[in-house]
Amino acid sequence: MAIALAVAAAGVSAVVAYAATRSGGLAQELAGRLTPPRERLLRPQLIETPAARTVASDPQFRFHVPPRKPRPKPPTPQPGAPPRETSSRRFQCRLDGGGWKGCRSPYRLSGLTPGSHRFAVRVFNREGRVGEPTNFEWRQSAPEPASAPAPPPVAPPVPTAPEQFSIVALQNPEDLYPGLAPTPIPLRVTNANDVAIEVTAITAAIGAAPASCGAANFELTPAGVSPQDPLTVPADSSVEIPPAEAPTIRMLDLPVEQDACRGAEVPLVFSGEAHG
Known part of the structure; x- marks a missing residue:
């Protein structure tokens, strides 16, 4: 004999079947089976x-x-260590x-x-x-092309030494008397450079004159050369200055006693400027 019972409760529904066997035992069978839900698709x-x-x-x-769900906070990683992938x-x-x-x-x-x-x-x-x-x-993006190394610093130009040349008197002025006309001083200019030079100035001055006959007793004029009218001296050569262009010296007639200059030797010093 089989007996079927239906049991209902609020919010819950199920069907239970009871079967009586000849031995008096009951067998219980779950009529409905539950299907587990499928796992959701994931996106990283x-x-x-x-x-x-x-x-x-x-x-x-x-x-x-x-x-x-929030996971428990992991242990603090050591400084500098990359995060651990788990x-x-x-x-x-x-x-x-x-x-x-x-x-x-x-x-x-x-x-x-x-x-x-x-x-x-x-x-x-x-x-x-x-x-x-x-x-x-x-x-x-493409990497920037390597920039060219900076050029080495350019050394400042070394100033060239002035052209070297020498000036010598061909003879000593003699017979200087107070008040006489100026006496030319003949000169020779020697160029020791390997290029020609142009002499643009030549001056004469009294050197270490004796105290008894000082430079104040004399008047000197420069040679007649200038940047506008230079004296050209070829390389490794010498040129004599014409008398008309030579520097001059004259003894002044001063209102003082000048007898101490009689027979005195007065040194002369020459200087000049030139460019090559």
Whole structure:
């Protein structure tokens, strides 16, 4: 004999069947079976990417699957240590629309050429179903060309030494008397340089005259050369100054006793300017 009972309660419904056997025992059977829900599809999250514009040819990516519930705070990592990757998920990555390849975080690319790039990563759930990929686009610029080394500093020009030449008197002026006309001093100019020079000035002066017959007793005039009318002396040569252009000396007639100058030797000093 079989007896069927229906039991109902608020908010709950189930059907229980009882069967009486000949031995008087009851067998219970669950009429409805529960189907476990399928695991949701997952989508990874990028937690490290290169800059949107970069010159790096080896960018690195880090990614994970965000937890549904907050996880306990992990121990503080040592300073300078990279974050520890603990995900056991199965990821696949691809670059610029290429084929999918297994990968794990962190994932570093290498040898990229300048231009636009697209990185994608996807993850499988525990049932082996793959979710939507997460994409990232960036542009790799060509590195700036190396600048040319700065030229060495230019040393300032070394000032050239003035042209060297010598001036000598061909004879000593004699018979100088107070009040007489100036006496020319014949000169020879010698150029020891390997280029010609132009003498633009020649002057004469009293050297270390005796105290009894000082320079105040004499008047000297320069040679008749100038920048407008120079004296040209060829290389390794000498030129005599014509008398009309030679410097002169005259003894002044002073209202003082000048007998001390009689027979005195008064040294003369010559100087000049020239350019080559």
